[in-house]
Amino acid sequence: MARSSGIGVGIVIGSDSFVSAFTDRPEIIRTPAVVQLADNSLPLLGRPAEEADRAYPGSAFRDFTSRVGDPVPVVAQGGSRTGAQLVATAIKCLLTANAAPACVVAHPSAWTAHAVRELGSALRTGGSRVTLVTEAEAAYTALAVSREIPSHTTVLLCDVGSATFDVALVSWPDGGNVRVDRPTRTSEFSGDLVDALLVEHVLTELAAANPGFDPRDRRNWNGIRALRARARLAKERLSRDVSAVIEVNLPGIQENRRIVRSELEALIAEPVARAVQRIADAADAAVRAGREIDSVVLTGGGSAIPLLAERVSATIGLPVISSAESARTVLRGATMIASRLAAKLPPVAAARIASPPPAAARIASPPPAAARIEPNAARVAAAPPAKRVAPPGAARVLPPPAARVLPPVPRPAVFDSGPAAIELPRVPAPPRTQADRPAPRGRRGPAAWLIAAVAVFTVAGGGIAMASDHGGSAASAPGTTQAAGAPSHPVSTANTGGRH
Structure with a gap:
């Protein structure tokens, strides 16, 4: 059943899944990035594709979301496709199963302009009407609308995802568009x-307490997978409590x-140090280019770890802000932009953010005529150094609140603007004093145990969070509860066609 014309959908391209949400519902749909193609039948996405792959091993495409822009195709039994073609196919499946007039897809900020153009071309070829924005644009939009950051500030946006760590310099100049500079991505x-x-x-x-235990024994693998899921919950618990x-x-x-928090902090000390060093390098590069940074913003589920905010605050010497609902900041921004598109207004990522006007002062601009591709802004030219930092004592760390269900974005009327665009009220930034930022700690090489950790991760496998096919309930993202009694949103299409 098609949705009403005022509804939009936001989609985030993850490392191993697609995460989506509608502007009028609180639940989050996580769909495994698995595509199965067959002659004379519709493509399958997510759980149906996994089931088809079990019946015909090797027939499904996997690990393709990071291959957009790669000239080497992804190969499966009976054929090959480029990463862009597979991502476009997956998005088309999501839109077929979940009809909405406006769709905004947030892609990694570190994608090259070539990768963005390739995905845009694949989407147009498939007939999909999609607006592409960077994850940094979507995150900044969510932060600005919810007033988690002062208006028109320049921030170092650091996103700790499930498999990657992204850093970008993001700003919103007066009278301009949201601007993303120097995006980088690492798996450190x-x-x-x-x-x-x-x-x-x-x-x-x-193993130390049970000499006969061998984690390499295949009989232990299912138990280790379950152990990994429980370890993830314990990690989230340790972000709030001292033990789990x-x-x-x-x-x-x-x-x-x-497990006590100090044990976890000792385990992750070196990876955190490398992440902090990367943030420090980005801050140094911005200062050398003459850019002034107002704060460091941490987003992504992994940013809830208190040690990261503490080390960033002590090393960088700037205010550190932990985003509320940090795991869903990018998705919130994508749905907000989709809501504006559904209301026939320019997307937030490419226009001013407007505050609610009187109900009688509504105007509507035409919807976009075709898929929009918004590549990152050009890099800033070098300029004389100009530091604007606060001493470590002035840094503030905002601990993340307890996880809660993603609230529905208000209906389009909230984002309407009057005859003249009205900006959000300016939120004053904290007072600043001139001080030299402490020198970042040097990089430290990876320890030997990190290699063993990667081996454990390979054995344990990824977390399982799938949306069901034809009437099954959608699995929520980690830390998210499904709204009681809320209808589920199937995210895959079967051979007889998709439905919503």
């Missing part, structure tokens, strides 16, 4: 890495292991 620090280190720690302790308990249920070993 991520939520999955923290999970793997914690699992390795528990397995090492179990991990239930161990392996062949011959059933017990509860207590």
Whole structure:
């Protein structure tokens, strides 16, 4: 069933899944990035594709979201496709199963202009009407609309995702568009890495206490996968509490292991140090280019770890802001932009953000005529150095609140503007004093145990969060609860066609 004309959908391209949400509903839909193509039938996405792959091994395409712009195609049994073609196919499946007049897709900010053009071309070829924005644009939009950052400020946006760590300089000049400069992406620090280190720690302790235990034994693999899921929950608990308990249920070993926050912080000290060094390098580059940074903003699920904010605050010497609902900041921004598109207004990422006017002062501009592609802004030319930093004592760290369900974005009327655009009220930034920023700590090389952690992660596999096919309930993102009684949104199409 098609949705009403005022509804938009936001989609975020993840490393192993697509995360989507509608502007009128609180639930989040996470769809595995698995595509199955067959002759004379519609493509399958997510769980149906995984089931088809089990029936015909090797027939599904995987690991393609990071291959957009790569000239080497992704190969599966019976054919090959480029990464852009597969991502476009997946988005088309999501839109077919979940009809909405406005769709905004947030892609990694570090994608090249070539990658963005390639995906845009693939989407146009498939007939999809999609607005492409960077994850940094979407995140800044969410932060500005919710007033988590002062208006028209320049921030270092640091996103700790499940598999990557992104840093970008983001600003909103007066009278201009949201601007993204110097985006970088690395796997030196991520939520999955923290999970793997914690699992390795528990397995090492179990092996020491149980000489006959061998994590490489295939009989233990299912139990280790379950252990990894419990370790993720314990990591989230340790972001709020000083201790957590991990239930161990392996062949011959059933017990509860207590983990304290100091143990986790010792395990992740070096990856955190490398992440902080990368942020410091980005801050130095901005200062050399004559840019003034107002604050460092942490987003992404992994940013909830208190140690990261503490080290950034002590090293960088700037206010550190932890985004509310940090794991869903990018998705919130994408849905907000989609809401404006559904209301036939320019997207927030490419226009001023307007505050609610009187109900009688509504105007509507024409919707976009075709898919929009918004590549990152050009790099800033070098300029004389100009520092504007605060001493470490002035830094403020805002701890993330308890996780809660993503609230529905207000209906389009909230984003209407009157005859003249009205900007958000300016929120004053904290007072500044001139002071030299402490020199960042030097890089430290990866420890040997990190290699073992990667091996554990390979054995344990990724977390399972899938949306069901034809009437099944959608699995929520980690830390998110499904709204009671809310209808689910199927995210895949079967051979007889998609439905919503």
